[in-house]
Amino acid sequence: MRRLARIYYTIRPFLPRPVAIEIRSLIVRSKVRICGNVWPIDDRASKPPASWSGWPEGKRFALVLTHDVDTSRGHDNCIRLAEMEKQVGFISSFNFVCRRYPVSPQVLEYLKCHGFEIGVHGVYHDGKKFDSREGFRQRAVIINEFLALWDSVGFRSPAMQRNLDWMHDLNIEYDSSTFDTDPFEPQPEGTCTIFPFMVTSADGSSSYIELPYTLPQDFTLFVMMKHQNNRIWKEKLDWIVRMGGMALINTHPDYMSFEGGRLGREEYPSSLYKEFLEYICEKYEGQYWHCLPRDLAKFTRGSLFGTNKSISQLEKDTFRMRNSEHG
Secondary structure, eight states: OHHHHHHHHHHGGGSOHHHHHHHHHHHHHHHHTTOTTTSSOOGGGGOOOTTOOOSGGGOSEEEEEEEEEOSHHHHHHHHHHHHHHHHHTOOOEEEEOSSSSOOOHHHHHHHHHTTOEEEEOOSSOSSOTTSOHHHHHHHHHHHHHHHHHTTOOEEOOGGGOOOTTGGGGSOOSEEOOOBSSOTTSSSOOOOOOSSOEEEEOTTSSOEEEEOOBOSOOHIIIIIISOOSSOHHHHHHHHHHHHHTOEEEEEEOTTSEEOSOSSOOTTOEEHHHHHHHHHHHHHHHTTTEEEOOHHHHHHHIIIIISTTSOOOOHHHHHHHHHHHHTTO
């Protein structure tokens, strides 16, 4: 199955979008049958970091909402999505691609004025930034320019392609290009933790906080797997709450339909997301720390790692090895 996935990601740029989606959907649905012991819940991910002292004000769990804006269609849906979240009492971060589509200053200003966060989601979203070390350095220059332009401190890599060591080239406080468990991604190895952790450079000169997403992506659930409800989100959230972890979700305004009526091939009703937010409010009122990624990164660095405690390279390698066995 892994070999088939590698072949798919090699030829994907040459396939028509509907064909590529159908092939990937088949791969994903096939892997579900053999990954049931690690997805959507990997029980090994529940262990908190050493010296973990809990969330602010004794809250049971942290709640972080993030969105990757992959296309111009997603860009045009951002304000509608933000308005929907505001209605339920939430704010979130929106990660924009630097040069794939025009990013409206008006959209950025609206989001910032209403308390939302802006992050960077790669340069072109073409899956090539990690092809070579020099190529990544060149793109890092562009990413850093947009981080400064947008007053951003966070990054998420398109398709979750990553090299945590190279990312020290970025002027970031946090990265969110990993996950606790998601065997359906191009790089299926997860961090095997539902808690934030620090990534320190080999020479100890720089560090950033890693925020793995811990709830399945909407694209996986509703486009690839064709689920008609958000049951898996709720079940995974309930488990995270019991474990006292971080519930971090990554959704895409590109695939949400706000109109009702007949859905497109790659759409799902935005009501599934809104109903999930309402579920959180109703079931866990007063029990969660709702924060932006930048606030979570600051909290993590200040409280957990304020005495230079960080996740060691050995621990990072262990996270990857343990989960890669099931990838």
